[in-house]
Amino acid sequence: MIAGHDAMFLLRLLDQLRHLATNKDFISRLAEGEFEVVHPFQIRDKNDRIGIDTRNHYLNGSVHYKQVTIVIRSTVVSRLKLLLGLNELLFINGTDFRKHDNGENISISRQVENCYYQGTVNGEEASFVALSTCNGLRGIIAFDNGSAYGIWPLDGGDRGRRHPHVLYRTKWSQSASCGSQVGEGVKQFQKFSRRDVTKQTKFVELAVIGDYSFMKKHDLNEEESTAFILEAINIADYVSFSQMGTYYFGIDISM
Numbered sequence: 001m002i003a004g005h006d007a008m009f010l011l012r013l014l015d016q017l018r019h020l021a022t023n024k025d026f027i028s029r030l031a032e033g034e035f036e037v038v039h040p041f042q043i044r045d046k047n048d049r050i051g052i053d054t055r056n057h058y059l060n061g062s063v064h065y066k067q068v069t070i071v072i073r074s075t076v077v078s079r080l081k082l083l084l085g086l087n088e089l090l091f092i093n094g095t096d097f098r099k100h101d102n103g104e105n106i107s108i109s110r111q112v113e114n115c116y117y118q119g120t121v122n123g124e125e126a127s128f129v130a131l132s133t134c135n136g137l138r139g140i141i142a143f144d145n146g147s148a149y150g151i152w153p154l155d156g157g158d159r160g161r162r163h164p165h166v167l168y169r170t171k172w173s174q175s176a177s178c179g180s181q182v183g184e185g186v187k188q189f190q191k192f193s194r195r196d197v198t199k200q201t202k203f204v205e206l207a208v209i210g211d212y213s214f215m216k217k218h219d220l221n222e223e224e225s226t227a228f229i230l231e232a233i234n235i236a237d238y239v240s241f242s243q244m245g246t247y248y249f250g251i252d253i254s255m
Contacts, residue, residue, distance in 0.1 A: 022155040027166065035168035036075060037154070040137055043069045043081075052163055054115060054133040064115050064133065074167055077149065080141065082129050084119035087234055112226060116234040130235040134227060137165055140235055 027035070042050045049071075054064045064086055072080040091114055115134040121127040124143060131139025136153020148170040153163060215225050 026152065026154075030166070030168050035166050037164050038072050038074055038151075038167045039162055040070050040072045040151075040165055043071060052133060052137060054117075055113075062111055062113050064113065068117065068133075070137065072151070072165075072167060076167070076169075081122035082119060082131075082141070083122055084117035084129060084131075086114065087116045087118050087237065088114070090114060090116050090230065090234060090237070112230075116230060118234065118238045128238055130231075130238045132227065132231050132234065136163060138231060140170065 040052055042052060042054070044050055052070065054068050055061055056063050056065050066086045066088070068084050070082040070084065072082070074080060091112075113134055116132050117130070117139075119129045121129060121141065121143070126144035127142060129139065129141050131137050131141075131151065137151050138153065140148055140150055142148040150168050150170045152166045152168070154166060215221070220228060
């Protein structure tokens with residue numbers, strides 16, 4: 001019989017191996033020399049450096065700060081200071097999250113956090129950043145010269161200052177398939193950024209369904225699928241508003 005402390009050790013070891021396998025699989029998809037491991041941190045009042053958790057624990061553990069500053073020290077693109085604001089329009093009319101199971105339409109009761117931010121790189125006015133902070137930093141950092149970088153948290157970390165992330169160069173393709181068309185918008189960001197401000201701002205309501213094939217393809221559970229969809233809407237919203245003055249927000253997210 002395995003003693004209690006031995007069983008706990010084995011469980012921790014298995015968990016570490018699972019995280020290691022997940023991280024290895026993600027990194028294996030990136031080209032050699034096109035990524036680096038970084039350790040982002042936040043700057044708050046009095047320039048205090050803290051972890052990447054953007055939740056306001058003084059108010060509610062699930063409410064995120066409206067304005068945050070995140071710093072990434074990179075050997076490739078130097079020091080990135082991200083000036084971000086919470087995308088409060090994402091759930092502007094109260095998004096309905098539902099699950100379709102065996103013909104039943106079930107409303108998901110758990111609270112979905114709004115941890116979706118948009119902003120720019122300090123000193124790069126024509127840049128844009130769109131990312132989420134619920135479970136590490138996930139999103140995109142793009143510059144007006146067409147270069148762009150993705151950021152992704154390595155599995156198994158926490159929200160402390162030493163949570164490792166992968167910062168990787170994103171390559172956009174003219175033949176991008178549906179689901180990655182945002183890249184082409186990023187390439188044309190500078191071209192369209194000087195939009196006619198006299199045009200009326202528009203709002204587009206989205207109903208998005210993540211079916212089983214989508215979840216299986218990306219190896220996602222229900223909660224991860226919801227986050228994936230919201231991250232995509234957040235990025236598309238920022239690109240669309242920059243180009244056409246159009247806001248996107250979700251009103252119906254279904255699995």
